[in-house]
Amino acid sequence: MDYLTHNEIKYVQQHLEENIQLLKTLTEIPSPTFHEKKRATFCLNWLQSIGANAYMDNVNNVICPINGENNETLIIIMAHNDIAFPDIQNIQVKQVDNKLFAPGIGDDTANMVNMLMTIQYIIKMRLQPKYQILFVINSGEEGLGNSMGCRQIIEKYHSKIKEFISLDGYLNECTYCAVGSKRYQIDVKTHGGHSYVNFGQENAIAWIAKIITQLNQISLPTEAKTTFNFGKIEGGSAINVIANHASVTYEFRSSSQQCLNIMEQSFQKIINNINDKHIDIQIKVLGERPGNGPLSQEKMRKFTSRNLNIIQHFYKKNIILCENSTDSNIPLSYGICANTIGTIIGGDAHTYHEWIDINSIPIGFQVAMALILQYVDWELRI
Template sequence: MREQEQIIKDYVNEHLQEAIALLETLGKIPAPSHHEEKRAEFCRKWFLEQGASEVWIDEAKNAICAIDCDKYDDIVVFMAHTDIVFDDQEKLPMRREGNKLYAPGIGDDTANLVNLMMAAKYFLSHKIPMKKGVLFVANSCEEGLGNLDGCKEIFNNFGDRITEFYSFDGYMSQCTSIPVGSYRYRISVQGDGGHSYLDYGKENAICTMASLIQALYEVEAPTEEKTTYNVGHIEGGTTVNSIPQEAVMLYEYRSSSQKCLSIMEENFNQVIADFKNAGKRVTAQILGIRPGKGEMNEELLKSWTEENISIIKKYYNGPIDEQPYSTDANIPLSRGVLANTIGTIVGGDAHKREEWIDLNSVPTGMSIALALMFQYIKED
């Protein structure tokens, strides 16, 4: 064990400046959700340069590097996402002040991706034999309305073979095994429209929408697990003296339990059906689904997570955040696969253009990523 820790320490010290240089390069490449092709191609070439023999970009724009997946049925996935929340198509701004690096998406999730890549480099350059197949994935579409499409594609292609899953995402101390699932909708209501005085009495789309919102807020959410709902945006109408012809809102419900999400889905569909049956012109378009936790061996998940936390604590001495989050791990957890989302960087202001990371935390993050991967080295 001491020998392993020394190997990790030596490797991290030797490659720290390389990691920072990679971070400064990768962090300037734009990568909006659904448009990660530039980062995906960069990662594909980078993996090949490190000695990988099996690298490709799939239909979802995931850059995938495989090790020994042709030798074993079982696969472990190490993933970090390439996309950021901003729509920039040109080079991203970046500045460094002392040991702080500022850039959009630099912590969420670029620095975590760099820690994954630099840890993967150790195995690629040393040709380390593994005890099961390994997928290193720079995945797409984790953020917002990306709807976890990149991770979904991995499970579409390898789902039956994946036994463990690690997502490097968020800030250091995070190790979650509880997903927050969500269903998101765009709901539109059509009315008659007309002049507010001459056509008074005709159906007003905003008025109907208000009634619909009230009906949705009268739904009793299940209490088995924390379940919430929210109308986050409404728009409609044109002028103060016009009866609105259309109103639109964005609505979501969330829970860590897929069972609770399914109950909310039934309730939602019933409310919409009631309004339609009453002659109201209502349409509901689903914008995205992030599943909650499905049926799984809870005791096994707990013990496996505790093992990972014990590894994290060898390098990080702060409190561990085990709170629920919505991450790529939602997908495996919804399918009963062991999964953790683990933060490997210290930083702040996520989802702001001024997001920053502490470069002094890079060695710790690289060490955590490496130590987690070392669990899968084939013993002599």
């Protein structure tokens, strides 16, 4: 089965250098989580320059609707704009042999560029999809961004969405299952004092240790893989001072929303059972991503199988079906069929020496085109 027409393959070949140049330009525009506006503005101007009816919303999502035969049903195609590093000021793309190096170049800039170049083709050819497609360059995917941009789109349109694809990650991965999470910071404050003179008074570090011990003893639910972690401990001021403040970050994860709910109940029970007038406990939610909701497994199987066939037509190596925490978490929690699919080969994501393989760009470009153009009738494309 052919997934691209002769003209579509020709477009990829003729616009490969444009793809690479756009990738370099966008990668060198800093776009940390919560500070995506500069790059978002570039994307908005670029889309408008090719004739797209694009706009930016209040959380710096760039949204580009393409009207379809049925505008009451939506397909969401998304790629996130933010990168994992908050401190990037001057980014330079460097090439060594067949690799391009720069933080954020693969996660998620290269995937976003493949989406942009496909939008350009749709507009140029005046293609009308079966359903309205909302292309979204979304904000706040990384870290404590908590899928902010995606969440706003899904909450607004969830009743109309038929299917969702997030272009993110590498060509050999397809995420079909959401790993949800809840992240907390637990702060304990006490009066403190001198380690000898005031010995016996409440110590915030000791209390954090007690809380960690109790959380560590929670019986994990078994319906799906469920994990927890203590990521960072802070507190105290000196060896001879009874600590008057200490904190710990704590998270739990699962692919099952029910398991997440059980972990939440156990967590709250432990915190609520602490009753000591000499300490003050404050709980702060750092982030929350939902797990899988009431999803039709048969629909999800067919949807994922269809997308896998498209990827494997162009990428001949093995593809791993993954459980991950991605933007797909949000639609999956609503019971919407969603995959997160990569269109590039690379490595060292979330590091300063992240890289992508230039030779994989034309393959991923074709994958992105085929994944998106599956929503346009073949007869309109030839």
